[in-house]
Amino acid sequence: MSEQDTADMEHGHETTHRTGASHPTGTGPGEPLAPIPELVIISGMSGAGRSTAAKCLEDLGWFVVDNLPPALIPTMVDLGARSQGNVARIAVVVDVRGRQFFDNLRESLADLATRNVKRRVIFLEASDDALVRRFESVRRPHPLQGSGRIVDGIAAERDLLRELRGDADLVIDTSSLNVHELRAKLDAQFAGEEEPELRATVMSFGFKYGLPVDADLVVDCRFLPNPHWVPELRPFTGLNDEVATYVFNQPGAKEFLDRYAELLHIIAAGYRREGKRYVTIAVGCTGGKHRSVAMSERLAARLAADGVETVTVHRDMGRE
Structure with a gap:
């Protein structure tokens, strides 16, 4: 979101005050008060890991705004309240480039305090x-x-940051931390008791069209007989029941699916521990139409049953 976009949305904004709390327009007499989003402000020394912290909170479901002018933070909170609960947690990344910038931040924090906004300041040094x-x-x-x-x-x-550091709710020294260790600290603070979520994309593809450039793991199904050479199956894809049955009736197909699903269970647990939130699993065969499609569908189902949010994409299924 650009500064101009935020300023445009701020135009015409009004607030009403009830028992010290501020609520956006649209809450008239007798209407329920709009919930005020939880707010985290990420600041600290340049080079100390602000971007990593922002990405971590974004992966945990926070709505993250980078480099928002401090004077617009209360407006951002009001806009979140207008979302009717769709934006319940906002993280704002701010850096201090001058005294006026810091003064605006201090005024915004004071304003939020008078409005009973639940906010925390993370300071990275x-x-x-x-x-x-x-x-x-x-x-x-x-x-x-x-x-x-x-x-x-x-x-x-x-x-410039000395006073803000003293007021911070959480100070993290990243001098000896790597990216994964910093994410683990933030997960412990903000993920609650739930295990961090892992999202997977299972993508079928054809080797003759090239490897997917964003693949984290590559599975090769070319060891299985190709339905392309079965005339009655050639026109169909791996989404067809007859094709899928043919693929998984081949020697080693079901065993491969079982073993690889077990391996993905171990890998998924390790990815969560290391702070990796997204994984792309590329499943390939020669043309990306039969074997890889059928195997991708089964692997995606196994991952979903294991609690991984999964999307299935068939990159080359429609190619001739």
């Missing part, structure tokens, strides 16, 4: 040495260093 290494590794200047050195920009940012 890291040692000077760690931040310098990260900026040097990507060959980018610190946003506040100007014509000085990276350490000068870090020092200026620490000074």
Whole structure:
């Protein structure tokens, strides 16, 4: 969402006040009050992992807005309240580039406090040495260093953020954390007692058309006899019952499905532990029409039964 889009939505906005809480327009006398979304503000040192934190919360179902001007945070909360519960949790990423920016953030936080908005501030920090290494590794200047050195920009940012750090609800030092460890810390804080969700795409494809570039795992079904060479099955696809029956009546087909489903159960558990939320499983045969389609459908059903949210895509099924 751009700053202009947010400002456009803010135009004409009105609020009513009841018992210290603010509610969006549309709640008249006698109507139920709109629920106020939960709010998390992600801030901290540049290079300390704000983007990773934002992606983690997004994967946990939060509505994430990056680089929103602090003065528009209350408006974002009001817009979420207007969604009638569809946007129940909002995470806003802010970075402090100047004193006026910080003053606006402080005013917005004070405004939210008077309106009984449940909000938390996550502050990400890291040692000077760690931040310098990260900026040097990507060959980018610190946003506040100007014509000085990276350490000068870090020092200026620490000074600007000192008060916000003191008011933060959660401070995470990422100096010695990798991406997976940071995600695990945030999962522990925000995922509750539920295990983080894993989403899978099972994609059938034909090897003769090339491997899917976004595949995490590749399954090769070309060890099974090809229904293409059975004249009465050739016009159909793996979605056809006769084709699927033919495929899974072949030696090794059912055993392969069972063993690979067991392997995916282990892999899925490991992905959850490591903070991976999306996986694409590419299932291939020669043309992507018969064997891979039938196997993809069965694998997707096994994953769904294992609690994985699954989408099935047949990339090459319609090709001649």
